Amino acid sequence: MNVSRVEMTDLLPIEELKTLVEPGKVLTDAASLETYGKDWTKHYAPAPSAIVFPKTVEQVQAIVRWANAHKIALVPSGGRTGLSAAAVAANGEVVVSFDYMNQILDFNESNRTVVCQPGVVTGALQQFAEDKGLYYPVDFASAGSSQIGGNIGTNAGGIKVIRYGLTRNWVAGLKVVTGTGELLELNKDLIKNATGYDLRQLFIGAEGTLGFVVEATMRLDRAPRNLTAMVLGTPDLESIMPVLHAFHGKLDLTAFEFFSDKCLDKILGRGDIPAPFESRTPFYALLEFEAVNEDVANTALATFEHCVEQGWVLDGVMSQSEQQLKNLWKLREYISETISHWTPYKNDISVTVSQVPAFLADIDTIVSGSYPDFEVLWYGHIGDGNLHLNILKPDALSKEEFFAKCATVNKWVFETVEKYNGSISAEHGVGMTKRDYLEYSRSPAEIAYMKAVKTVFDPNGIMNPGKIFA
Template sequence: MSDVLASLRHLLPSERVLTEPSDLEHYGRDWTRQYPPAPLAVALPESVEEVQALVRWAVEQNVALVPSGGRTGLSGGAVAMHGEVVVSMQRMHRILDFDPIDRTLTVEAGVITETLQQAAREKGLYYPVDFGSRGSSQIGGNIATNAGGIKVIRYGLTRDWLAGVKVVTGTGEVLECNRGLVKNATGYDLRHLFAGSEGTLGLIVEATMRLTDPPRAPQVMVMAVPDMDSLMQAFAMFRARLPLTAFEFFTDKALAHVLAHGGKRPFDSEAPYYVLVEYETPDEATSEAALAAFEHGAEQGWLIDGVMAQSETQAAELWHLREGITESLASRTPYKNDVSVRVSRVPAFLADMQALFAREYPDFEVVWYGHIGDGNLHISVLRPEAMAMQDFVTECGRVTGMLCEVLQRHGGSISAEHGVGLLKKPYLDTIRTPAEIELMRQMKRVFDPHGILNPGKLFDS
């Protein structure tokens, strides 16, 4: 056993320092699969003080730390492949406080997203940030990546629900940022700096999250759409007429994969695009408005067919058509892009994107879907079975470079909500200028002067 490991074992009880190969593999990677995990060890702290001790130890030993939540990330932000110590927050999973007047839950960083949602529901309230990985992702990771998901159109991103965050910096200092206040104009808002910092500025150990009223009688529709222009028209119409909580879309190819994995066809009609619309129906008038909107859309030719959930079971089945896409593709280990443009630029960007893929991916199946109301598209490129993984990734990387050029033309971003991590690092300079990247590097040095916090993620320091 190395001296480094020996000293680590002095910090934590032995059952909370893992070094078995299977643990190193499990904790050393996230949902990206192209980075071979190779951490030195996995540490499982149970308190803020233990996290501080780990940081101070890492500085002393010059060992890098990789903060680790549910590892559901898709950009390699939680990957440890160079002898780092993974700091898993899974033992820090207590709900610390509920305040019914402030309507906040204060939790440790390792609380699972779904646990937080459930805790809110038990109090008659609602934590609205939601996405497919809700059963594994942790709130600390959500903050570190500023997670978005399927309700952004109505409820915004994780940062919008962050009332306070406790962080351990790269010198072992504990910062309590904002402490749950609604208004606090006392200098730079470090809370917002940590949101989306991907573990490079500090280790998130606790958070106070805002809650809201549950949506009133959410209703779900799925509709078939003949073309992209119709989709944008339908979006504008529904947004103007209904209190939307989600507006998601997917292609016929995406639907085919979900149907092949047990999904239920929503109706007989077929179309190149489908939309899932969720909205609140607090009263009769809203239900009527939804029907009238559908009829208007059908008359205009924007909507070919549609179905409205008649039960919670059917609502879940309809949602599965959208949320089941990732799972239906998982066995193919797709190469993923996650891009965004301003909503107004979606049609023009999509036309250019489709032309690019037709030209550059003639033999690959490309499945796309996403959050059209946020201007956010997810693209999954499927590897032909005969092709070697490394060749496939290289080829996709090449086309991603060209996709970045298309995005630049349309003022878009190469990472809408998946973060930069390792996967998007080569493309960061297509959305951030050299001056911005240099400022970010210097900011990292302020918070992490010894360079021990998730080094090599986001940018090379």
């Protein structure tokens, strides 16, 4: 009888859930549970109990109220491109997928704003903006499948932060459903609004732990003019920072990225992307700017020559066409996807820009000193102090052995991050992969306040529990 009773309470809530959405919009088949139960992290076995696909704000509210009534945990799901397991359902949660709330609802040319449902794909918003002669400037490798709701949940950064900032800067207004099912309309798309706490900011980067984003008004910018990229080869890592400072003082950079020659090796190994120039150098900087007129292009070339004279740059190239611009960007943008073949240990860390050289040298010494056989690949958004550390799995090691060794690396990396007052997660979020290391970046008092804030918006702890903190 006991077993039967348990089955009854297990069964009934799901049947009730089905009544809250359109027919067929609750899935419990094995393939769906596997697909929607995980993001791009590979460490956790997906184990959701169901996937629900709301189509309206009211349905999201009903789902949250239902979850409260039955004390069932919910995990929001967007493009599932996250790298911190914030959208993984590994403990019988119900996944709330926003795949069917993927419409652009409104465009206001005068305000340069677009009202998006959370499931709008980042790339679709970028394309929409372009079609209107405008620009959505948040961009990163997974933009073709990530969704705006997820971008907001992680405050997505990417390759243009040095000029345009993070997703936070582009959120004019938010509609969220809190952990009690209440709908809040935050900031009403205003530029200036000094009426108490800006709760919108709390939900940005909260990884769905306070509530779900059900609508977002995103700002657009004017279209960039004649974007032009340079790839510059440097003799060592130390030379990249003076190159940044030389260009930063002279041009309004729209990007300043870097990658190591080991990364280039993998990229060229694909066979479909041309080398930037004939010679090879240990590191490369990729910078971009608007070449609005001859003066700007000349300034860029003069600065390049100055860097060569100083010995910071050994070789370089400047794009002369849209196609060349795209090809140079592929050198950087395709790294993540290309190296995924080697099941890499990935870490996404940041320090202030001035700390980058010493910090990077420290980490490199630690990793290469302890695991000389590991192939370490560095790349990232060095102009923002954001570094992506990737260690490729040696073929000889099993996945389990490799990740066990990487757990040790994690600790060393985070100790170094703490020493430099940095962040254990620059732009990927905390999720499950970094929640046990949160104290390396946030004080116990801060974490206690964060938990108390969560309780305010999610008193029953049903919104993406176990993410950010246990």
